Amino acid sequence: MRRTRAWWRGAAALALLLLAACGGGEGATSEFVPLPSAAATPSIAATATATPEPNVVAAASPTAAPDGDGVIVVACGDPLVPLDKRHRLEEDCAPADLRPVPAAFAWGSHSVAAAALGPLVEMLEDAAAAGHRLVVLSAYRDYEVQRGAFRSHVERLGLEQAERVSARPGHSEHQLGTTVDFASAAVNYELVEAFGDTPGGRWLAERAHEYGFALSYPRGAEAVTGYQYEPWHFRWLGRETAAELRASGLTLTEFLRRR
Numbered sequence: 001m002r003r004t005r006a007w008w009r010g011a012a013a014l015a016l017l018l019l020a021a022c023g024g025g026e027g028a029t030s031e032f033v034p035l036p037s038a039a040a041t042p043s044i045a046a047t048a049t050a051t052p053e054p055n056v057v058a059a060a061s062p063t064a065a066p067d068g069d070g071v072i073v074v075a076c077g078d079p080l081v082p083l084d085k086r087h088r089l090e091e092d093c094a095p096a097d098l099r100p101v102p103a104a105f106a107w108g109s110h111s112v113a114a115a116a117l118g119p120l121v122e123m124l125e126d127a128a129a130a131g132h133r134l135v136v137l138s139a140y141r142d143y144e145v146q147r148g149a150f151r152s153h154v155e156r157l158g159l160e161q162a163e164r165v166s167a168r169p170g171h172s173e174h175q176l177g178t179t180v181d182f183a184s185a186a187v188n189y190e191l192v193e194a195f196g197d198t199p200g201g202r203w204l205a206e207r208a209h210e211y212g213f214a215l216s217y218p219r220g221a222e223a224v225t226g227y228q229y230e231p232w233h234f235r236w237l238g239r240e241t242a243a244e245l246r247a248s249g250l251t252l253t254e255f256l257r258r259r
């Protein structure tokens with residue numbers, strides 16, 4: 001197969017997104033890493049605890065007492081569980097109803113939970129109508145893919161810096177299937193802070209809540225969220241909850257911990 005310049009750029013973009021934390025961080029963009037096969041064929045196996053209707057808001061109560069490290073294991077199948085340094089999903093927790101993101105809006109193959117797909121496509125269509133061509137660079141990632149991403153960050157950056165830009169396996173919002181990283185040509189389809197200052201990035205920050213999405217890691221909130229600013233990383237909560245979050249003035253991290 002003749003591999004064009006565009007093909008290589010696509011492959012490189014796919015590779016770097018797999019390094020991404022929740023997303024990635026600027027340090028993640030300079031290196032080509034082979035695409036793990038697990039990412040090309042994300043596990044769609046439902047677990048016994050996954051609910052068939054992820055948009056059903058269940059109680060966010062943890063399913064277990066804190067483990068030895070003080071980390072709380074949260075319920076699988078609830079889209080509104082807190083997921084941060086203190087809360088994680090079980091290793092085998094996966095959405096029961098993953099759907100592919102339409103190719104017109106994706107760079108590579110990505111899936112999201114069914115409940116998030118309609119709002120995602122509507123948002124991207126409206127963004128395009130407003131002149132902002134945004135694409136999905138990463139969406140659902142299973143536990144094993146996240147394990148590899150975190151390990152890769154530790155190898156390249158050291159543990160302390162990796163913790164600021166990458167979630168440990170089980171702690172990533174991407175494992176929910178409702179979280180998406182966006183990029184655009186304006187940032188060469190890379191996950192970089194500069195995205196937040198592009199017209200498309202600003203449009204998302206201002207409008208995403210109307211579609212039920214929220215920015216998980218705002219600028220200047222690392223002391224609360226545990227992660228550096230990620231203007232590309234949005235989690236779907238449903239319109240009502242996203243409106244409540246916006247009205248609260250809290251970070252998503254604080255808001256979900258208080259539910």
Ligand SMILES: [Zn+2]
Pocket residue numbers: 020021022023024138174179180181232233234
């Ligand atoms: Zn992300």
